[in-house]
Amino acid sequence: MIYLDNAATTRPAAGAVAYAETFLREEYFNPSALYGGGFAVRGELEKARAGLLSRLADGETYELVFTSCGTEADGQAIFSCARRGNAVTTAGEHAAVYESFRELKNRGVEPRFAPLNRDGSVNIEALLELVDERTSFVSVMHVNNETGAVNDIEKIAKEVKKRTPSAIFHSDGVQAFGKIPYRLSGAVDLYSVSAHKIGGLKGTGALVKKKQLALRPLVFGGGQERGLRSGTENVFGIVAFARAAAEWGNAEEHLPHVRRLNEMVRGALENVLILSPEEGSPYILTLAAEGLRGEVLQRMLWERGVVVGTGSACSSKSRFSRVLSACGYPERVLDGVLRLSFSPQNTEEEALAASRAVNEVISEFRRKI
Numbered sequence: 001m002i003y004l005d006n007a008a009t010t011r012p013a014a015g016a017v018a019y020a021e022t023f024l025r026e027e028y029f030n031p032s033a034l035y036g037g038g039f040a041v042r043g044e045l046e047k048a049r050a051g052l053l054s055r056l057a058d059g060e061t062y063e064l065v066f067t068s069c070g071t072e073a074d075g076q077a078i079f080s081c082a083r084r085g086n087a088v089t090t091a092g093e094h095a096a097v098y099e100s101f102r103e104l105k106n107r108g109v110e111p112r113f114a115p116l117n118r119d120g121s122v123n124i125e126a127l128l129e130l131v132d133e134r135t136s137f138v139s140v141m142h143v144n145n146e147t148g149a150v151n152d153i154e155k156i157a158k159e160v161k162k163r164t165p166s167a168i169f170h171s172d173g174v175q176a177f178g179k180i181p182y183r184l185s186g187a188v189d190l191y192s193v194s195a196h197k198i199g200g201l202k203g204t205g206a207l208v209k210k211k212q213l214a215l216r217p218l219v220f221g222g223g224q225e226r227g228l229r230s231g232t233e234n235v236f237g238i239v240a241f242a243r244a245a246a247e248w249g250n251a252e253e254h255l256p257h258v259r260r261l262n263e264m265v266r267g268a269l270e271n272v273l274i275l276s277p278e279e280g281s282p283y284i285l286t287l288a289a290e291g292l293r294g295e296v297l298q299r300m301l302w303e304r305g306v307v308v309g310t311g312s313a314c315s316s317k318s319r320f321s322r323v324l325s326a327c328g329y330p331e332r333v334l335d336g337v338l339r340l341s342f343s344p345q346n347t348e349e350e351a352l353a354a355s356r357a358v359n360e361v362i363s364e365f366r367r368k369i
Ligand code: PLP
Pocket: 007, 008, 069, 070, 071, 072, 094, 096, 141, 143, 144, 145, 172, 174, 175, 194, 195, 196, 203, 204, 205, 314
């Protein structure tokens, strides 16, 4: 199998799975338990927290709260901080942010959606025009999961704060963490990440937040995660997240290889429209075979042992991608979208074989219609 759907989820790293198993089979104590086993597990959990945080930010200014997934980290940020006036985001957000913003309306906060550029990045000028003195919260994703476009979140956060210093700035970093070299520098207040996009397990995420920022919990109960996220911690998922991040390594070290894979596929594909920007994240390569159906191509590829996505897996229920529509593409293009997404473990041979398979299924499909 050639697996090129890594933006949907990655294969769990072997070391992370083995480590998680220890905490399922042997070290299964409750981290709040006041005996040796509990203390030891608490220690591992805190080590995982410190390890993950150190990859993203300095521990003086920021802290990290574990959540049940990237979606929850986004929701925690949004519902905690967007509580008055208006809140601004982009039309390109993942459903985790987009649908939460739509929900804000029911809670008395006006959601505002900034338009996209053709490549899926946000139109910064238009976004800034939506920010005013009543804006309490702004959320701009770091890497667009459908096109790979990278938003310059540091620049945008600084501009937003120039306009409205009290506005809180959040970024969904789920597709960026471990893939795009980045450290939080102070302008961004909150940043969401998810374990399963970098070799961790599904069902574990984290919200990195400025220490000085007081949040209101989404989940109330026993007061775990310093009162911000009650519920007995998902210890095996958390330790596996930290182990997976360590095994994954630094974003910089993988970039040349993943860029090469991306370039090879771009060079080898025939008769397709590439929707992903060249200067975007090399991990995501989205293309359209105009006039064809992406899901049919996806199934034909699956039968050949090549696994790819059709836009966002989370939005696969609707026929057209909301995000790619917002980029301004016509239905002929939106119908035929495939997303190839890489991991550092993919090889050049796989990239070439997958490109050949994509070319073949497109020609075969075209012959049939
Ligand atoms: N944000 C982005 C940009 C994503 O791509 C995803 C998952 O695809 C999420 C959020 C949701 O993360 P999770 O699956 O951990 O809830």
